[in-house]
Amino acid sequence: MRRHPLLWKLALLQVCFCLLLTWLIWTWGLSVERSTYFLAPADRVFLAGFAEQAEQAWHAEGADGVERLRRRLETEEDTWVAIIGPHLQSLGTTPLNADEASRLTFMRKLDWPMSRRLQDELPYVSIAFPEHPEDGRLVIQLPEHLLPTGLTPWTHVITHGVAPALLALLLGLALYRHLVVPLNRLRDRADALRADDLDSPGLPLQERRDELGELAQAFEHMAVRLRKSLDQQRLLLRTLSHELRTPLARLRIAHDSELPAELLRQRLDREVDDMQKLLENTLDLAWLDTERPQLATEPVLVLSVWEALVQDSCFESGWPVERLPCLLGLDCQVQAHLDSLAQALENLLRNAIRHSPATGRVSLDGWREGAFWHLCLRDQGPGVAEDELEQIFQPYRRLPGSGAGFGLGLAIARRAIELQGGRLWASNGHPGLCLHLLLPASESV
Amino acid sequence: MPPKLLLAEDDPRLRQDLEQHFLRRGFSVQACENGTQALNAMHQAPFDLLLLDIMLPGIDGLSLLDELRRHQAVPVMLMSALGAEQDRISGFTRGADDYLPKPFSLAELDARVDALLRRVALDRRPPTPRNACTLTFDTANHDVAQHGQSAGLTGSEYRLLLTLQAHPGEALSKAFLYQSVLHRAYTRLDRGLDVHVCNLRRKLGAIGAGHLEIQAVRGQGYILVDASSS
Numbered sequence: 001m002r003r004h005p006l007l008w009k010l011a012l013l014q015v016c017f018c019l020l021l022t023w024l025i026w027t028w029g030l031s032v033e034r035s036t037y038f039l040a041p042a043d044r045v046f047l048a049g050f051a052e053q054a055e056q057a058w059h060a061e062g063a064d065g066v067e068r069l070r071r072r073l074e075t076e077e078d079t080w081v082a083i084i085g086p087h088l089q090s091l092g093t094t095p096l097n098a099d100e101a102s103r104l105t106f107m108r109k110l111d112w113p114m115s116r117r118l119q120d121e122l123p124y125v126s127i128a129f130p131e132h133p134e135d136g137r138l139v140i141q142l143p144e145h146l147l148p149t150g151l152t153p154w155t156h157v158i159t160h161g162v163a164p165a166l167l168a169l170l171l172g173l174a175l176y177r178h179l180v181v182p183l184n185r186l187r188d189r190a191d192a193l194r195a196d197d198l199d200s201p202g203l204p205l206q207e208r209r210d211e212l213g214e215l216a217q218a219f220e221h222m223a224v225r226l227r228k229s230l231d232q233q234r235l236l237l238r239t240l241s242h243e244l245r246t247p248l249a250r251l252r253i254a255h256d257s258e259l260p261a262e263l264l265r266q267r268l269d270r271e272v273d274d275m276q277k278l279l280e281n282t283l284d285l286a287w288l289d290t291e292r293p294q295l296a297t298e299p300v301l302v303l304s305v306w307e308a309l310v311q312d313s314c315f316e317s318g319w320p321v322e323r324l325p326c327l328l329g330l331d332c333q334v335q336a337h338l339d340s341l342a343q344a345l346e347n348l349l350r351n352a353i354r355h356s357p358a359t360g361r362v363s364l365d366g367w368r369e370g371a372f373w374h375l376c377l378r379d380q381g382p383g384v385a386e387d388e389l390e391q392i393f394q395p396y397r398r399l400p401g402s403g404a405g406f407g408l409g410l411a412i413a414r415r416a417i418e419l420q421g422g423r424l425w426a427s428n429g430h431p432g433l434c435l436h437l438l439l440p441a442s443e444s445v
Numbered sequence: 446m447p448p449k450l451l452l453a454e455d456d457p458r459l460r461q462d463l464e465q466h467f468l469r470r471g472f473s474v475q476a477c478e479n480g481t482q483a484l485n486a487m488h489q490a491p492f493d494l495l496l497l498d499i500m501l502p503g504i505d506g507l508s509l510l511d512e513l514r515r516h517q518a519v520p521v522m523l524m525s526a527l528g529a530e531q532d533r534i535s536g537f538t539r540g541a542d543d544y545l546p547k548p549f550s551l552a553e554l555d556a557r558v559d560a561l562l563r564r565v566a567l568d569r570r571p572p573t574p575r576n577a578c579t580l581t582f583d584t585a586n587h588d589v590a591q592h593g594q595s596a597g598l599t600g601s602e603y604r605l606l607l608t609l610q611a612h613p614g615e616a617l618s619k620a621f622l623y624q625s626v627l628h629r630a631y632t633r634l635d636r637g638l639d640v641h642v643c644n645l646r647r648k649l650g651a652i653g654a655g656h657l658e659i660q661a662v663r664g665q666g667y668i669l670v671d672a673s674s675s
Contacts, residue, residue, distance in 0.1 A: 276548060280633070301644065308639030315663050342636035 005210035009178070017171045021164055029159040033151045037113035043146050044110045048127055051138040054083045055129035058091055058136065067092035073140070079122075080141045091136050107139060114148055122147065182212050186219060193223060232289075232395065236282070239396040243278050243406060247271040281408040285395055288415040295337035295419050299442035302332045302375065306364055309346050317353050324349075327365045334373050334439040340416040341439070344424070347409035348377050348435050355381030355433070368441065372422075375437040383428045392426060448493040448562060452476045453483040453509070454524070455501050463496070466551055480504025484512065492519055494562060497541075499525040510540050520561050524549075543620065544630035557631075560621030567625060580654055582607070589654075596648040601627060601641050606649075609659060609669035618666040642667060 039047070050073060057065035066083050070092050073081045080100075083091045088104055090096045096104075107126035108114065114123050122144065128137045182205050189203055205216035254267045287293070306326040314321055334341070352362040356379045366375040384392060384399065391397050395411040417424040422439040450472045454460040457478070464476045475492075477483040480503040487495075495513070497506040504512070506523055513521065522543040543561050545554065581590050587603040588595050598606065605626045609617060622638055623631035631638075642659050649657055656673035 272548070301640070304640045304643035304647070305636065307643040307646075308636055311639070311661050315661075338640060339634045339636050342640075343634050 006212065009210065010175075013171065013174065013178075017167065021167060024163060024167070025160065028163075032155060032159050034113060036151050036155065037115050037148050039110060039114060039146065039148060047110060047125065047140065047146070048130065050081075050140065051127035052130050054138045055131055055135065058083070058129075063091060063093050067094065077140070077143045079143045082139045083136060084139060085136045086134055103141075104139060114142055115150060116147065179212070182208070182216070186216060189219065189223070193226065235396050236286075239406070240278075240282065244275060247275050278406050278408075281406060281412060285408055285412050285415065288412065288419065292419065295340055297335045297337050297420055297440075299333050300336045300338050300341060301330065302326075302334060302364075302366070302373070303328050303330060305338070305342050305345060309342065309349055312346075313349055313353060316350075319353065323359075323361045325361070325363050327363060328375075332366055332373055332375075333442040335442040336420050336422070336439055337416075340420060344413035344416040344437075345377075347413040348437075351409055352377060352379035352381070352433070352435070355379060357381070360432075366437075369438070371441055372438050373441050375439065377435045377437070378429050378432055380432040383431065383433045384426065386428065389426045389428070393424070447471050447473045449473045449491070450475070450494050450496060451483060451486055451492045452496045453478075453480065453501055453506065454496075454498045455479060456498075463554075466554075470555070478502075480506070480509050483509055487513060487517075491517075493565075494558065495519055495521040496558075497521060497523055499523055499527065514540055520565050522557060522561060541630065543624065544632065546632065556618050557620045560618050560624055563621060564624040580657065589652075591652045591654045594652045596652045596654075598645070598648060602645045602648065605638075605641055605645055606669075609667060613669060613671070616662040616665040616668040620666075622666060638667075 054066060054069055057069045061068075070081050070083055073079075080103075082096060082100060082104075084096070084104065085091050088101070103124050104126075107124045110125060110127055114125075116122060122142045124139055124141050126137050126139050129135050185203060185205060202220050203216045206213060206220055208216070251268065251271050254264060254271075259267070303326055306328070310321060310324045310326075313319065313324065349362065353360075356362060360380040362377065362379045364375060364377050366373055368374075388399060392399060393410050393414045394407075396407045397411075398407040414424045417437060417439070420439065422437060424438075425436050427434045427436065450467055452460065452463055452467070452474055454463060454476070455478055460476050460478065464474050467474045475486055477486055480501040482503075483495075483497070483501070484504060497509060499506040501509070506525075510521055510523070513519070520542045521540075522545060523541040524545045524547060526547040542564075543557055545557055583590060583595070587600050588598050589603070589606065590596065605622065608622065608625050619638060620631045623629055623635070626641070627637055642661075646659055649655060656671060658670045658672055660668050660670055662668055
């Protein structure tokens with residue numbers, strides 16, 4: 001099951017955005033709307049002034065003064081006004097009728113929100129006497145011109161349109177930063193590759209633990225392979241041109257010099273053999289590298305392979321069989337592609353014999369390690385410096401003093417072993433070099 | 446009656462040299478420069494051996510081979526300038542009796558041609574087991590036994606011993622042994638035969654028949670020597 005870190009990240013971001021938007025409209029939008037239903041401070045002072053006048057009239061002139069003021073206010077403001085005492089009775093000379101008395105049950109204070117929402121009626125505002133509130137109050141139906149306008153379309157646009165749009169813009173920016181900026185970096189890297197700038201440093205994006213990080217890793221992997229194969233191509237070109245020109249030069253010189261026919265023939269034979277071997281090895285390696293063929297494996301008895309190889313090696317090197325011992329028994333059977341394994345072992349064996357002293361010994365030993373056989377080929381040569389143990393497997397890499405050969409044997413051996421699910425590496429055996437082969441054991445024993 | 450050879454090779458110099466070589470060896474040779482010519486020649490007269498280049502102008506060697514296999518069982522040897530291993534693993538050589546990667550030496554060509562012609566002759570007259578010395582051949586189970594002890598040979602190992610034993614004292618080439626024992630073309634990296642020989646030696650030794658030595662002859666192949674009879 002694949003993890004989807006980016007999916008969860010995006011989902012979380014979206015959820016947060018939605019919650020924030022709801023919260024904003026709920027609390028802020030609502031409070032902005034409510035705030036528009038209150039009387040402006042100037043209007044409050046204006047209305048409070050009426051109560052002050054009423055108190056003065058009550059104290060100075062009694063019921064008649066109150067009645068005069070009430071009538072004046074009613075005509076001036078074109079509304080209904082009542083001035084009432086602590087027991088909700090009229091302080092003026094006209095008593096309240098039943099309808100008017102019922103209005104006193106819906107009174108609002110000056111600092112309450114005002115609207116015509118209820119029964120499309122202007123609200124009744126009760127304002128206590130400022131000096132002695134216990135003496136009475138002025139009740140006035142809010143004059144039409146003082147009614148707060150409520151939410152204007154413009155505030156509506158701002159609270160429910162502009163603010164969410166800004167928030168969405170922020171979300172968009174966050175998404176862009178998170179998703180597209182890394183992609184832009186990847187594109188820059190690809191452009192660099194296209195411009196043959198193969199050595200630019202790796203992407204920091206690889207550290208990300210999500211899909212984009214994986215993409216960056218895959219991209220870097222590709223870049224590394226590209227670099228490797230280009231390097232290899234250059235090396236191949238350089239080596240081939242050198243290794244083919246040299247024998248051709250020798251042939252031309254031999255042809256131009258007055259050699260006897262038989263000698264010329266032998267030279268020709270030798271040079272053609274060398275060139276053929278180089279070509280075959282080069283093509284083998286290139287084939288293993290580029291095609292990565294699926295090699296059919298079968299149970300292989302390592303002892304028999306060794307015996308077959310030793311037979312040829314003894315012919316070639318003149319070593320007696322006793323100096324090429326195999327300490328493996330008949331139980332050592334590996335799951336391998338016979339020809340490739342034999343080719344790899346032959347290359348290792350040739351290499352070992354070439355680097356051994358004239359009376360040296362090359363032995364093959366091995367032991368079982370779980371589902372694998374760990375084979376070990378030891379020689380008594382000079383060995384290899386620790387820091388060059390890996391380099392000897394590089395194609396065309398010839399260490400100083402390694403004599404003949406094109407530096408392809410070990411590279412081919414490693415490719416062949418790896419294609420069969422095995423491993424090949426080297427260590428120093430003190431004395432000599434020890435080549436380790438790890439191959440899957442065959443299940444048939 | 447000289448063996449009749451059909452040669453299809455597009456490179457004129459190589460074709461001429463090969464033709465001259467086979468004529469010197471006493472073959473009757475018909476050389477063609479492309480696939481169409483070769484196909485026509487094949488329909489006109491029977492041949493003992495076909496030597497085809499894989500990459501031919503017109504009909505290529507592989508198509509020619511497919512076409513041919515529908516009618517005739519004549520032995521065919523393919524020549525190719527592609528890599529031997531690549532060809533073999535990608536199944537290019539399927540249907541051919543032998544396969545010769547370029548470049549090859551004339552000596553190798555001769556050995557291969559001889560092995561192929563010889564195998565064809567042998568196919569008409571399969572080797573009969575001769576119960577030499579104390580070894581008994583069990584033709585039904587493809588095994589051998591000495592003093593009642595059987596060696597437990599595989600089919601290939603049995604055929605190998607039988608073939609070697611049918612030609613005592615004669616070195617049999619690897620090309621021939623691959624043809625007649627393993628029924629496949631021999632290529633440079635093929636180690637199958639060598640490993641079978643090693644297994645066979647060990648199994649013979651295990652039943653006390655170590656006097657039958659399978660010796661490798663450098664550059665020629667394998668020979669069976671009965672050490673007890675000399």
